[in-house]
Amino acid sequence: MKIKTAFFLFILLFFSGCAYINTLYNGASSYKKAQRTEKQAQRMSKDSAQTATQTNPLYKRAVEKADKTLLEYPKSEKAHDNAYFLKGISLFSMGEFISATDAFEIILEYYPESKYVPRTYLFLAKSYAKLEDFLTAETYVNTLLEKFPNMKNNRDLIMLRADLAVELEGKFAAISALEKRLEEATNTLSKLLIIERLMGLNMENGDYEKAYSYTENMPAFDKKHWQIYYKIEFRKLQCLRQIYKRDEAIELADFMLKRPNYLYNRSEIMLEKAITFVDMGKYDDAIRVFEDIIAISGDRKIRCKTWYEYAGVNIDVKGLLDTGKVQLDSALSLVGDDIEMRLVITKRLDGLKNIADLQKKMEESDPFEPIDSAYYRYRIGEEYWLSATLPDSALVYFDSLITSLKTPDSTRAKALYSRAYILKSIKKDTIEAERIFNEIIEKYPHFEAAKSSQIMLEIPVTLMTRRDSANVQFAAAEKLFLESQESYSQEAYYAYLLCALKFPDIKDVAAKALFSAGWVVNKRDFADDGVVDTAVVKIFVRLCNEYPESEHCKQAETMMNANEVKSYATQYTARNEIAVDIPASTEDETEGEQADKSRRKAVLPDFQKWL
8 A cells, every 4th residue: 555655656756756847848849940040040140030940939938938837836846937938038029128127036046056146147248238227238248257267258248248348349459359369269169250340340340451351360270169259251252352452351141152151141241242242233133143042042141142133233223224123122011120221212213213213303393484404403403412322424514504604603502512522422533623612602602502611621611601691590580570570570571581582592491481471461451251362472473483392382382272262363353453443542442441541452562573
């Protein structure tokens, strides 16, 4: 009987232990499966949002299994550190960093002898870094290194220390600290990780020469660390292109393409090779590589960037704007959650669309109606330069404006400034750019371009430009309007109109001044019929004729669309006809009747001919 009882208890304990182990094992399996999925997604450059839909359910299952272990198997409390650690790393992987710190801190408090303590300190530091509490993160890092100095070569810890140095001390201090660690490093993996981070920081600073220099004393290739070695070699490939060692870059790309370990990275290497061909002016070679990538690559991000770069060649070099637009549309369809790339593509597409719209407006304009062709040509040049990122095409338009005798001085000054800016910032022709800046200051001192030229030359700004004068005039009108407590002020009305009359080339100020003049004059109380003042209509028509693309024109059109304004012409004509037919006032008429006739006549203020 005692034997049977003992056997029964053994079976019970055995199976309860199995249940505990099985529950935790299932949770750990879910976590490991999620990690494998993430690594594969990173290798294939899949969207992070798409990957999260696959991995988050697995991490949640791991948390649930850990919680079940803690609640249902209290007799296994000594091994609960397993469950807390699994719960913490799963929550961390889901981005629930505050909840993760709770689980990790329980391990430190209740299981100080656990084998998970070193990694718990590391994950606590990583969690607080994600929460942007960098000082707390650094405290945990220092404690970890003090208690477990053998962790100093841990891959995650090396990268975390570099990130914390950047956040707490700045990039240059971080570079100095990492260079010191590189000198002290004896572990191959540590050296590789530090070199890769140093290259990245220097490339962010635009110092490609220095970034490249770290590769001179690289440890020999070790297939155990092929992933970090690939990152370094790829950075080296980018540096070679940036420092004009492009033949070497092509050789390195070909060498990397032969490495079996880099099989999953072939498309990325090929794309960098194609971009290098573009920089070398070997456009046909680049196009062949672009087409190979599109044919063989399943990597969404790489194909997106390939279409974008391919479109650049067709637009910038071949002049095939329609083909380039189609390719940009293909890139946009693949952009996924890459917000920065989406903005770049959209900006270029919008630029091409705006260019087409502006050219269409010029072509379809009435030959018998005056059109500010210089304005449209300058706008097209701006779109080529700032939106479509085609500075050479922009220069063609700016040069035509500069040489044309019909170009107004205000537009010529802007075209000269734009040309000089492109030469200085893109073409790196500082001498010619500075010559043009000085020419603008000498010939067009009253325009904004001259003031901006002084800024570009880094000399004291001494000029009072037409824009400055326009702003002073507008401010004076505003003051008169405000002093009248925002009621009708004839002085303010004249001041606004004078500003628009004197500075028609300062388009935004002139449009604002006209709109303000209309707004002020509409406050006159000479008619009780609810019809918008006739002067307002004339002013707003002038505003939209002269400055059709201004925001103030849009506001004016909103007011003009009111029913009472649509019937303005008929009513205004009728009022004036009545005023003309009515005989002169007689002695029998009351003062009120005479005043009523005077109001009906709706005499306009000055500036009628100009309007």
